[in-house]
Amino acid sequence: MKKAIPILIAGLSGLLVLVALIWQPQLAGWLEVVLNWAVIIASVAALVAMATLLLAHTRKIIMVRHGFIYSVILIGAFLVSFVGGMTAGVENPSYLRWIAAIQQPAEASLLGLAALVMAAAALRLFHQRGWSALTVSFGISALVFLVLGLGWLQALQIPQLDIVIGYLEALPLVGMRGLLIGMGLGALLLGLRIVLGLERPYGE
Amino acid sequence: MEPIVAEVGMQPEVSVPPEESETAEEQRVAQDLLLLRSQKERAEVLRNLIAEEGKAFPPAHKPKSSHKSWYRLVIGLLMLTALIGTLLFVPPPALKEGAVPAHVIALQEAMQALGAGDKVLVVLDYQPATSREMVSMAAPVLQFIAERGVSWQLLVTQPSGLWLAQELASTAGITPIPEAIYLPGGNLGVFALAIDQNQSSPLLPSGLSALNDYRAILLLEDSGSQFQVWMEQASPWLGKGRFLALVAKQDAAMVLPYYDSGQVTGYVAGTQEGALMAQLLGQQPMHLPHERALQVGLIIMMVILILSMITKAEADATGRRREEKT
Amino acid sequence: MPALSLNDLLAFGLCVLALVALGMNLLVHRKHPYSGLRHTSAVRSTEILSQAAAEQGKRLTIGLGLDVADSTTAMASLPVLAALTRRSIFTDQPVRAASGGGTLACLSQSVVRGTYQGAVTPELFKPDYALLAGLSPYAYLAGLLPQAASRANAGVILYGPHRPESVLAVDLVERKGNPVIVLTSDLSAQAVLLASSAQLSLGEDFFDSGASLEVNPSAAAALRAQDLLRIVITVGLILGAVLRLLGVWQ
Amino acid sequence: MNALDVIIGLIGFALTLMVFSYLLGYNFFFRAALYLLVGISSGYIAAVLITKVILPLLIAPIQAHNGQFSPLTVVPLLLCLLLVLMLFPRTVSAGKLPLAFLVGVMAALTIAGVSRGTLAPQLLSIVNRFSPSLVQTDGEPAWGQILEAVFILLGVVAVLFTFHHRTHLKGDTEARSGLVEGLSSVGQVFIGITFGMLFVGFYTTALTALIAQLGTIKDFILSLITG
Incomplete structure (x- = not known):
């Protein structure tokens, strides 16, 4: 019985949302309530997860475990930005400027680093994956889109060439649409299994 | 052509059906004993754990590359040097006219159809990492909207959006x-916003109208899956022709099917198309990330991919020659 | 109930069909739910890796991805987390999970704790086994990287919605000489990681875990339902195209 | 350039160097930058969630009822308290109820969203390419349009069958049927083409971020030199 309660709750909340979507005007009020609760719970879940993370790092500092210095950095940075946000206000331009001063360069550098790492990884692409319909078409397609990315062919302004470029740029539509439909079917069936209680991501 | 198929997980593999005798044996035992459900479950857990012991598994997949990462360092440093050199010594080129893709023209037409009194919702849904690319596309469009006297609002869907919005508005010179x-x-x-016609939900921030009241919703996106959320949770509740998009180059392929199906009226992907769009709207294109450096980076990747093909072909040929000799 | 558009009718029809196909396959294949199905090698490799980790006395780290965009997709990885945790309960180093969102982190805590409870060893559970890595996509990446680089790892599995930037995590694991398996729902990430040594699953194989690991019969029934829907969709598309071409469907 | 700009510029410069130090190997500076990013963004997001969600949506409605019992405001509070119990190892399972509720709602949204926002429009879009207004010009068949529509239809079907799961016994081994294998080979070509574009797209975005970051540092150093 104890195990059945979460299954029932998941099933009922999912069904309520689905039914409310079909009978929209009549059940719109209930849908609003359910969504409101869901957003609150998701936000509290984020705070709880964050608290668990902070507790784990605090334990690491207290027990002076290997690499505790990084935990000091994490908790120190957390406290500074959290206390700053709560006292100055999260929309305070000065506060936001300091947050941006750290987030922006750190994240942009990580993304930039990904470009360097990709270049190194691409060197071993065919050694790692071998030759196949997938890798050959991938390699040729990547080369074509790199050439198009240079913008030199477009700058020639030859109408026939522009038509060919148009076709080439639209070609990935086929694969992308097929992949999206396939992924959509997978997601649809996963959603149905959750509502029916056949899949229990909240644990047994 | 087999290895890659197996490698990426598309090779048909076969499962072995459980032996029927085993199942029958279990049932006999269960019938003989009167067990509580919890006891049965615990017995099942233990049975599984014991079954794991001594189970034959093929060896774990190890990366084929050497642990030494010297080639990564060399390529990384070479690329950095080439890019820094270009930034320091090569002036950025003047913007050239080129063929305008249909989706950019569609966006331009949708933008020019906007007039004073129309309401536009600008949704800022990108990460700080891609802000330079997004700002270079979005700032001229925002300037155009502001000049037209269109009434517009900025909606952010993630906390960092609060400061990214300030950065975008100040770069666009909007005061x-x-x-x-x-x-x-x-x-x-997103879903709550799309279905709420009366603005009665406490969830929705004040000052925001129902989505249906906006003539256009301009998405600024750098994530394909986040873009998909808008298409799935919001677009079915609105009529066609509402969504316009400015997306990072990485999402260009993701937007294609949604543009083809009419769920997005027009879009721009990447800084090059962003500059074209700015020109079409009669705005000054933003200072792009240095275009010559971008071209150098693209050429480096082309060379690397070609090298990868050549070295693999060479390795295969050497392998074949060795086999023929033996 | 408002009048339904063709789009809504088709969507409704697909949902009903999926439901019927799922139920039918659950009933028909209840004795041998997993037989006659292609198994995703990347998912099966997670089992192999977990065995290798147990033998080496090392641990597995699982990156569960982000739940920022669509949490349901992120949940596809949780059966694998449960299965691998079950295997590692009595090993030297239990599985560690890192999540990129609050809901996913709490779900993973609940799943791991439930698995320990199921194995009658709740006292062995520690909250550190399923932690949040970061709440935004880049914070998640930044939190995941140190865990992926840990010397205690026998390998790393990235299973869930991972953005293409996770190429950095794969590179780091490769540098440490450990194997890495990636199952991501993000198509850009799949494309980018094709140029890495990661064992990778493509497209909708992302949803195969329950069936490939043979831990959930309904997951196998879902795969069969997907196959059936594939055929129905193909027939429907061809029929629709012919009717359109002939002008019967205006 | 004022003192604040210089400090912020120096932070950006230092963080960039710390991140790029990864090229030399996984080191202290790189790790420090990662933990700093996690800490700063977590603190910021926590502050935003408390001020923009918890206080206005959870606490304010209870205060508005002046302590009187109203199920619609108390239920989420109780569910949240159960979630908070997850902080203690012994009571982690208390969080199952609110999580199950959340999971159910999200699953329902996925079912509705995927079917109405992706599956149905994408399928209709394939068929709509065969509509008479597109495949006929002046009453005559437009063969180019028809071929394009057929190409898209067959391509999508091929991609779909690349992931077909059903296998059949062929001798001692199980394998997919010849037709499915054939379609799968064609599908792999289309997937390869799409992945090629996605690969270049992400590389371009990452490269743009890299160049922009290098450009910012260049400008900062130049402004320091020129004063």
């Missing part, structure tokens, strides 16, 4: 900087 409205809840928030 006073408009207040960014934060929509919590991720896809739940």
Whole structure:
């Protein structure tokens, strides 16, 4: 019985949302309530997860475990930005400027680093994956889109060439649409299994 | 052509059906004993754990590359040097006219159809990492909207959007900087916003109208899956022709099917198309990330991919020759 | 109930069909739910890796991805987390999970704790086994990287919605000489990681875990339902195209 | 350039160097930058969630009822309290109820969203390419349009069958049927083409971020030199 309660709750909340979507005007009020609760719970879940993370790092500092210095950095940075946000206000331009001063360069550098790492990884692409319909078409397609990315062919302004470029740029539509439909079917069936209680991501 | 198929997980593999005798044996035992459900479950756990012991597994997949990462360092440093050199010594080229893709023209037409009194919702849904690319596309479009006298609002869906909105507005030279409205809840928030016609939900921030009241919703996106959330949770509730998009180059392929199906009226992907769009709208294109450096980076990747093909072909030929000799 | 558009009718029809196909396959294949199905090698490799980790006395780290965009997709990885945790309960180093969102982190805590409870060893559970890595996509990446680089790892599995930036995590694991398996729902990430040594699953194979690991019969029934829907969709598309071409469907 | 700009510029410069130090190997500076990013963004997001969600949506409605019992405001509070119990190892399972509720709602949204926002429009879009207004010009068949529509239809079907799961016994081994294998080979070509574009797209975005970051540092150093 104890195990059945979460299954029932998941099933009922999912069904309520689905039914409310079909009978929209009549059940719109209930849908609003359910969504409101869901957003609150998701936000509290984020705070709880964050608290668990902070507790784990605090334990690491207290027990002076290997690499505790990084935990000091994490908790120190957390406290500074959290206390700053709560006292100055999260929309305070000065506060936001300091947050941006750290987030922006750190994240942009990580993304930039990904470009360097990709270049190194691409060197071993065919050694790692071998030759196949997938890798050959991938390699040729990547080369074509790199050439198009240079913008030199477009700058020639030859109408026939522009038509060919148009076709080439639209070609990935086929694969992308097929992949999206396939992924959509997978997601649809996963959603149905959750509502029916056949899949229990909240644990047994 | 087999290895890659197996490698990426598309090779048909076969499962072995459980032996029937085993099942029958279990049932006999269960019938003989009167067990509580919890006891049965615990017995099942133990049975599984014991079954794991001594089970034959093929060896774990190890990366084929050497642990030494010297080639990574060499390529990384070479690339950095080439890019820094280009930035320091090569002036950026003048913007050239080129063929304008159909989706850019579609966006331009949708933008020019906007007039004073129309309401536009600008949704800022990108990460700080891609802000330079997004700002270079979005700033001229915002300037155009502001000049037209269109009434517009800035909606942000993630916390960092609060400062990204300030950065975008100040780069576009829009004063006073408009207040960014934060929509919590991720896809739940997007859905709540789309279905709420009366603005009665406490979830929705004040100052925001129902989505149907906006003539256009301009998405600034750098994530394909986040873009998909808008298409799935919001677009079915609105009529066609509402969504316009400015997306990072990485999402160009993701937007294609949604543009083809009419769920997005027009879009721009990447800084090059962004500059074209700015020209079409009669705005000054933003200072792009140095275009010559971008071209150098693209050429380096082309060379690397070609080298990868050549070295693999060479390795295969050597392998074949060795086999023939033996 | 408002009048339904063709789009809504088709969507409704697909949902009903999926439901019927799921139920039918659950009933028909209840004795041998997993037989006659292609198994995703990347998912099966997670089992192999977990065995190798147990033998080496090392641990597995699982990156569960982000739940920022669509949490349901992120949940596809949780059966694998449960299965691998079950295997590692009595090993030297239990599985560690890192999540990129609050809901996913709490779900993973609940799943791991439930698995320990199921094995009658709740006292062995520690909250550190399923932690949040970061709440935004880049914070998640930044939190995941140190865990992926840990010397205690026998390998790393990235299973869930991972953005293409996770190429950095794969590179780091490769540098440490450990194997890495990636199952991501993000198509850009799949494309980018094709140029890495990661064992990778493509497209909708992302949803195969329950069936490939043979831990959930309904997951196998879902795969069969997907196959059936594939055929129905193909027939429907061809029929629709012919009717359109002939002008019967205006 | 004022003192604040210089400090912020120096932070950006230092963080960039710390991140790029990864090229030399996984080191202290790189790790420090990662933990700093996690800490700063977590603190900021926590502050935003408390001020923009918890206080206005959870606490304010209870205060508005002046302590009187109202199920619609108390239920989420109780569910949240159950979630908070997850902080203690012994009571982690208390969080199952609110999580199950959340999971159910999200699953329902996925079912509705995927079917109405992706599956149905994408399928209709394939068929709509065969509509008479597109495949006929002046009453005559437009063969180019028809071929394009057929190409898209067959391509999508091929991609779909690349992931077909059903296998059949062929001798001692199980394998997919010849037709499915054939379609799968064609599908792999289309997937390869799409992945090629996605690969270049992400590389371009990452490269743009890299160049922009290098450009910012260049400008900062130049402004320091020129004063």
